[in-house]
Amino acid sequence: MNNELKHLAIIMDGNGRWAKEKGLARTKGHERGAEVIRDITEYCSNHPSIQTLTLYAFSTENWKRPKLEVDFLMRLLDKYLANELETYHKHNVRFETIGDISKFSASLQKRIELTKEATKNHTNIAQILALNYGSRDEITRAVNKVLEANLAITEENISKMLDTPYSDIDLLIRTSGEQRLSNFLLWQASYSEFYFTATYWPDFTPHELDDIIAKFYDRDRTFGGLS
Numbered sequence: 001m002n003n004e005l006k007h008l009a010i011i012m013d014g015n016g017r018w019a020k021e022k023g024l025a026r027t028k029g030h031e032r033g034a035e036v037i038r039d040i041t042e043y044c045s046n047h048p049s050i051q052t053l054t055l056y057a058f059s060t061e062n063w064k065r066p067k068l069e070v071d072f073l074m075r076l077l078d079k080y081l082a083n084e085l086e087t088y089h090k091h092n093v094r095f096e097t098i099g100d101i102s103k104f105s106a107s108l109q110k111r112i113e114l115t116k117e118a119t120k121n122h123t124n125i126a127q128i129l130a131l132n133y134g135s136r137d138e139i140t141r142a143v144n145k146v147l148e149a150n151l152a153i154t155e156e157n158i159s160k161m162l163d164t165p166y167s168d169i170d171l172l173i174r175t176s177g178e179q180r181l182s183n184f185l186l187w188q189a190s191y192s193e194f195y196f197t198a199t200y201w202p203d204f205t206p207h208e209l210d211d212i213i214a215k216f217y218d219r220d221r222t223f224g225g226l227s
Contacts, residue, residue, distance in 0.1 A: 005213060011174040012057070012204075015202060034079075036202060041127050054098070058077070074104065078108050092122045094126045098128055098138070103132055168190065169189045171192060171213070172185070173195045173197065177197070195215065
């Protein structure tokens, strides 16, 4: 079995429903969700094989949400990055993003770039936030880059032009009970293992992640071949 877990990706879903069931504003669910990101990142930074953690934070479709909620999410992201810099340094975490951040405010773009710069030499693990990200958009942009470079349309050349040059996904988890990819890492997840949990993201814990990873190790990954 080829079950080494190097790249973990998570669709962090259920913040709004978590808040609604508790009689809280949706914003409270997002705030709690940001705290869980810290817990899961710390867990992954101490895991013996995980090298990359990619988190679906804001999709290209999330702009359809009410403006008040979108504005809150932008402020929350800025606050999260400001507060988490100490955590990144403590656990030797390199911060990266995928997606088109050019649509964010100039101040938020600056915060993102400053955080990348401050952590660029950290080598323990890469935390990648997918921001204004959609996989169809990413693949389309990658193909256009290949054409602009006057290269042949091959899997290798497209892969090189994707937002992330990192390895393919080994394990992809979605919280909240939904069982779909929602335009997330379609190319990179071609041979990933999937795990869907009914737990809302604000209730997701390192302990549950540990249990999921144990199940991942029990799976037989053949990549189209035989065991």
